[in-house]
Amino acid sequence: MSTIAFFRPADDRAESAAEFIGSLGAEPLSDPMLAVEPTGDTPRTDAAITILTSKTGAELVAETDWTPGGELAAIGTPTAEALEAVGYTVDRLPSEFSSSGLVSELGADAPGASIEVARSDHGSDVLTDGLNDAGAYVHETVLYRLVRPDGAGASTVAAAEGDLGGVCFTSSLTVEHFLAAADDRGLRREAIDGLNRAVVGAIGEPTRETAEALGVDVDVVPETAQFDALAEAVVDRL
Structure with a gap:
């Protein structure tokens, strides 16, 4: 049975x-690479359109008395579902679950x-x-x-020792934090070699580009930017 590492909170x-x-018939290895530190800030209430980009953001605003002043847009079904589960109405959900997809979705209404x-402090400038x-x-x-x-x-040690069959990177930051954790252990080169012998999945093109720029070969990118699709693509390739 192949071991698949993933990095969800x-x-x-x-x-x-x-x-x-x-x-899917694989052995999961959970190695969270992201922890959430809320800032306590809430979105403005006077915008024509407010965009939430993650389920985490949706959960944080749900804990406040924030009410959008105009339309509410979400990136990704999980974000939309989290908002709607607590009573918000999602007015915009782009068919492409990405920053560029939302720009295309809102382009006609953007002027003025x-x-x-x-969102988080690591949001894309796109x-x-x-x-x-x-x-x-x-x-x-x-x-x-x-x-x-x-x-x-823990996954960096497994990679360095050749014990991973695959990995599921769900953001550029998970790639960067994985390699930083490998650096802490003096295993960066060995961990990258281990990844390049495994099946590496990236949830979207920005994550793939980050991984490959850092020396990690990406084998699969799912058609939809969702974790289940990513995991399935990795296991299918294995």
Whole structure:
């Protein structure tokens, strides 16, 4: 049975990911590379369009009394579902689950519009720059910071020892934190070699580009940017 490493935060996302990988006939190795530190800030309430980019962001605003002043847009079905589960109405959900997809979705309405982007401190400039270039007045609120948890890195040892059949990278930051954890252990070169002998999956093109720029060969990118599709693609390639 092949071991598949993944890096979801240590909450229900890690649990469901482990269950799904197990259902595919593989052995899951959970090694959370992201921990959430809320800032306590909330989005502005006077924007024509407010964009939430993650399930985590949706969960954080749900804990406040924030109410959007205009339309609410979400990147990804999990974000939309988390918002709707607590009573928000999602007005926009791009068919392409990415920053560039949302820029295309909102492009016609952007000129002169005030747009609020509420997300982590590691959000892509593709979204804000794209909306600005389209003529919007963009304001960004950082809802949370993403940090590497203390002790993360069991998967880097497994990679260095040749014990991984595959890995599922779900963001550029998980790639960067994986390699930082390998650095902490003096295993960076060995860990990269181990990844390049395994099946490496990246959830989208930005994640693939980051991995390959850092020397990690990416074997699969799923058609849809969802964890289950990523895990399936890795196991199928194996």
